[in-house]
Amino acid sequence: LCAAVLLKDMKLMDVKLGQLPTWLAMRDFTPGGILGAVRRGYDRYYNKYINVRKGGLGGVSMVLAGYVVVSYIWSYSHLKHDRRRKYH
Amino acid sequence: MLSRLVLRAAPAALRNLPPPVTVGVLHTTRPLHTTQQCLAPLPPLPEKGGEVRYGLIPAEFFQFLYPKTGVTGPYMLGTGLLLYLLSKEIYVINHETVAAACILSVIIYGIKKYGSDVAAFADKLNEEKIAKALAVKNEAIKDLETAIEQEKKEQWRVEGRSYLFDAKRNNIAMVLETNYRERLLTVYNEVKKRLDYQVALQNLKRQKEQDHMIQWVEKNVIQSITPQQQKESVAKCILDLKALSKSAQAAV
Numbered sequence: 001l002c003a004a005v006l007l008k009d010m011k012l013m014d015v016k017l018g019q020l021p022t023w024l025a026m027r028d029f030t031p032g033g034i035l036g037a038v039r040r041g042y043d044r045y046y047n048k049y050i051n052v053r054k055g056g057l058g059g060v061s062m063v064l065a066g067y068v069v070v071s072y073i074w075s076y077s078h079l080k081h082d083r084r085r086k087y088h
Numbered sequence: 089m090l091s092r093l094v095l096r097a098a099p100a101a102l103r104n105l106p107p108p109v110t111v112g113v114l115h116t117t118r119p120l121h122t123t124q125q126c127l128a129p130l131p132p133l134p135e136k137g138g139e140v141r142y143g144l145i146p147a148e149f150f151q152f153l154y155p156k157t158g159v160t161g162p163y164m165l166g167t168g169l170l171l172y173l174l175s176k177e178i179y180v181i182n183h184e185t186v187a188a189a190c191i192l193s194v195i196i197y198g199i200k201k202y203g204s205d206v207a208a209f210a211d212k213l214n215e216e217k218i219a220k221a222l223a224v225k226n227e228a229i230k231d232l233e234t235a236i237e238q239e240k241k242e243q244w245r246v247e248g249r250s251y252l253f254d255a256k257r258n259n260i261a262m263v264l265e266t267n268y269r270e271r272l273l274t275v276y277n278e279v280k281k282r283l284d285y286q287v288a289l290q291n292l293k294r295q296k297e298q299d300h301m302i303q304w305v306e307k308n309v310i311q312s313i314t315p316q317q318q319k320e321s322v323a324k325c326i327l328d329l330k331a332l333s334k335s336a337q338a339a340v
Contacts (some may be wrong), residue, residue, distance in 0.1 A: 058140025
């Protein structure tokens with residue numbers, strides 16, 4: 001009774017490791033597709049952590065932590081000069 | 089929320105989807121709101137969001153590592169990662185580290201101390217908003233219910249229409265009957281007048297004929313009396329009278 005689900009419609013968690021490149025290749029990379037993916041991701045995050053009766057701190061703090069990490073990565077080339085040892 | 093449900097139900101729905109029906113045509117035989125994707129009425133907001141540990145890491149991560157590494161897995165991972173970053177100086181310690189530590193400690197102290205109060209205040213605001221929306225909804229429901237009752241009352245009133253029409257019909261029947269009888273009376277009177285006229289005419293005619301005939305007979309009789317007969321009759325009358333007077337004298 002279990003009909004085979006197409007590879008391109010499977011969710012990421014169900015994709016086996018060997019099928020990953022094919023799965024990535026079959027995704028929708030048009031601007032509309034990327035926009036749709038961003039909107040889906042945003043909706044998922046929003047509805048899970050923010051659009052609730054008693055929202056907690058985690059919803060906002062995770063976004064801020066992500067921002068901190070990304071800005072650290074972008075400014076790493078400047079921070080490299082503050083290293084104590086040159087060779088690790 | 090609906091997008092999440094769509095994402096979760098997509099494989100199942102692909103199996104269970106009924107044959108597609110064009111949007112413009114709505115057959116009344118097609119059952120509505122039976123597929124998983126259409127939930128009506130809208131499900132209520134979830135009480136709490138997804139669980140987040142230490143304010144940074146979603147609990148699903150701990151669950152993800154639990155089967156392979158047990159409870160301490162994520163913590164060992166975190167410690168190892170931190171040491172790796174420090175030793176390879178992927179995370180460099182400089183003045184910004186000190187600043188970040190001070191800021192973070194202040195933030196955490198503030199949250200621990202005033203977190204619950206702020207949460208209670210926010211909850212109160214939310215409650216007020218929800219209460220207002222609920223009040224509007226209940227108001228609308230009440231108004232609609234009174235409208236329904238009034239509508240039912242109007243329908244009940246409409247049932248009395250039949251009595252009204254019966255009364256009107258009776259009135260009209262009476263008026264018709266009256267009219268008919270009036271005309272019948274008129275006809276009767278007219279016919280009687282004509283018949284009376286004919287009767288009077290016949291009476292008159294016969295009377296005139298009678299009178300005329302009597303006059304004519306008298307005239308002829310008087311004419312037929314010759315003078316000779318007149319003298320004889322007068323003499324006879326005198327003799328009769330004398331005889332009578334004699335008998336009368338004798339009686340006395």
